[in-house]
Amino acid sequence: MNSERMANVSLLMDAMQNAGISNPYLQAAILGVVGKESKFLPKDERCYNNTSNERIRGVFGAKVGGYTESELTTLKKDCEAFFNVVYGGRYGNMGNDGYKYRGRGFNQLTFRGSYKSIGDKIGVNLVANP
16 A cells, blocks of 8 residues: 555544544444545546446446437536436435535545535535535
8 A cells, every 4th residue: 555545544543533433343444435435545536438338327227227328428428417417416416516516535425415414514514615
């Protein structure tokens, strides 16, 4: 594991301790999720423009079910439009803000409702500034 990832693991461990999360099994579970989602490097959810339509259909199901192969191929080339379709109107998202509230950070926080909930807990307006 490179030094940046190791530093981030240390930051996460410190944050858990500061939040009173001292159970080693819970710490391991949190680190496991973060490792799977971001490999300990906070990031934005990537565009699906190079992902096969079959994989997109497997991940997003009914949200793209009405698209022909040609339509889906065109849609996935426009990252903003794509995320607005697959995340729009879900979990607090409005019709055209799926891109704004796509997965981000260590844990790939997704959807307006989650940004609001976590923002309220940490005292940061994540809805206004995702």
